[in-house]
Amino acid sequence: MNNPSRRHFLEGAAATIAGAAVLSSGTAEAAAKKGSKGTASYDLIIVGAGCGGLVCAVRAAQIGLKPLLLEKMMDSSGNTIYAAGFMLGTNTKMQRAAGISGDTTDKFYDDMIKVSKGHGDPALTRYFVDHADQTLEWMADYCGIKFKTGMHFIFPMLTRSHLVQGPTQPGGSQLALDLQKKAKSLGVKMMFNTKVVQLLQNSKGFVDGVRVKTKDGYSDIRSRGGVVLATGGFSANQAMVTQYAGAAAARMPIRGSHIIAGENIKLTDPLFAKFVNVDQYHCGPIHGPTGANPLNIVNNGICVSREGTERFTDEGQTYVQMARDTAAKTTDNWAFMIVDEDVHNLKVLANDWNSYAKNHAPVYKADTIEALAKEAGLDPKKLTKIVDEYNEACANNTRAKLVPPNTLKEARPVKKAPFYAVPFQGGMTATFGGPLVNTDAQVLDTENQPIPGLYAIGNAAGGLFYDNYVGGAQLTNAAVYGYHVADYIKANLKK
Ligand SMILES: Cc1cc2nc3c(=O)[nH]c(=O)nc-3n(C[C@H](O)[C@H](O)[C@H](O)COP(=O)(O)OP(=O)(O)OC[C@H]3O[C@@H](n4cnc5c(N)ncnc54)[C@H](O)[C@@H]3O)c2cc1C
Incomplete structure (x- = not known):
């Protein structure tokens, strides 16, 4: 890696x-x-x-x-x-x-x-x-x-x-x-x-x-x-993550060190140490194969699964919860953020775009939603429907009624070309x-x-x-x- x-x-x-x-x-x-x-x-x-x-x-x-x-x-x-x-x-x-x-x-x-x-x-x-x-x-x-x-x-x-x-x-x-x-x-x-x-x-x-x-x-x-x-x-x-935190956590690529192997438990178990909170961990978004980090992008657009092209999570939650949902609710722990040019130019996202560029992580770009879906390997019809529904909810102020709801503070309609699709996974930070x-x-x-x-x-x-x-x-x-x-x-x- x-x-x-x-x-x-x-x-x-x-x-x-x-x-x-x-x-x-x-x-x-x-x-x-x-x-x-x-x-x-x-x-x-x-x-x-x-x-x-x-x-x-x-x-x-x-x-x-x-x-x-x-x-x-x-x-x-x-x-x-x-x-x-x-x-x-x-x-x-x-x-x-x-x-x-x-x-x-x-x-x-x-x-x-x-x-x-x-x-x-x-x-x-x-x-x-x-x-x-x-x-x-x-x-x-x-x-x-x-x-x-x-x-x-x-x-x-x-x-x-x-x-x-x-x-x-x-x-x-x-x-x-x-x-x-x-x-x-x-x-x-x-x-x-x-x-x-x-x-x-x-x-x-x-x-x-x-x-x-x-x-x-x-x-x-x-x-x-x-x-x-x-x-x-x-x-x-x-094995320890699976045992203590479950299968979804164990499927997460690692955002930090690859040699943190559980010596805190293995060394102390023979002395009958009392273990607490072993099911708890911190996670966040990551492009696993390259390490690129879309920390702020995930809270500024529409999130869809890679397989099936469905909205499966509320984009207004913490990035931690979005990462958890991506690992738990998609079959392959992969999702895409869909954003438009206005969101792309937000100052708060600059570091994230740099991270993708620096790490040579893919960001798909096209002038129509249909073309974007084809570029990213998503279902064009489904993605177009999701974007239309989302934009309508933004216009009508009914984002909270979407299923799942979208509770982002500010609406982020996907209207201005070019459009972007950013692949990411839920990644493990630390136990x-x-x-x-x-x-x-x-x-x-x-x-x-x-x-x-x-x-x-x-x-x-x-x-x-x-x-x-x-x-x-x-x-x-x-x-x-x-x-x-x-x-x-x-x-x-x-x-
Ligand atoms: C991407 C990322 C960003 C983060 N950003 C922040 C941040 O900005 N602020 C913040 O507060 N936290 C952040 N964290 C969390 C933070 O990095 C950790 O909580 C912190 O570094 C833990 O320090 P530590 O000394 O406990 O352990 P570590 O830094 O993990 O060090 C443990 C050391 O023990 C060694 N070791 C393990 N087993 C043995 C053994 N049997 N014998 C000898 N040596 C052994 C390991 O090789 C390692 O060098 C971040 C984590 C990640 C992954």
């Missing part, structure tokens, strides 16, 4: 990674040898070099701990490097400098609970919103992350978002690069191509190490303060479920007791997200709890 984000990341990351890789060679065996004799070489072991793991490593080093960061791939390879790079705060100094005011943590909390349909864990949500500002300021001041503020992001159209800036695109790749650079400057030991395959416990049940697999085989590494799982969820594990954690990121067992020495953060942890997420809250969540867990481990480390 064409994968521009990752390619850019690799180009940008080359220098940083080279240093880290050299650091890792030779030290794996040494660390493992020490560990297998029972000597803890590190204060904490962090599994996964995404936003959560890297923030945790940097914070741990800053407060004088000796962290070890393990990453199964040759560099950061999870969803972080695919993320647009939006993060959320309500009253940061970056916002104040830009003249942004009026937002509060209480409003942020209410939005989080609303978007999770009331299922977001209240304590996790409260801790999260109350600590987002200080985490973002620390990322800017201590880690050198550059943020742009002042954009009105998707929901709830407030200026909460901070977009990571820098030469590498997307913003999430820049974030991973900046955090790796900081970790390296602090002397954090990072071992790449090192996959954690098992958690180790001492006789008291404290998680005091990991078994890793490298090109040289298997070895054990010990930690004095425990193990932090920052492995992401299971979005790229089709929301995993081992339930408390506000210290401790993993809870099936009896709701913390499993000593075991922590989970970011997409590896369950409890905060359900149904959908406030755009920007996932990276921020990984950072907030990544920062906090380092402090918590330091406070609880036995002298």
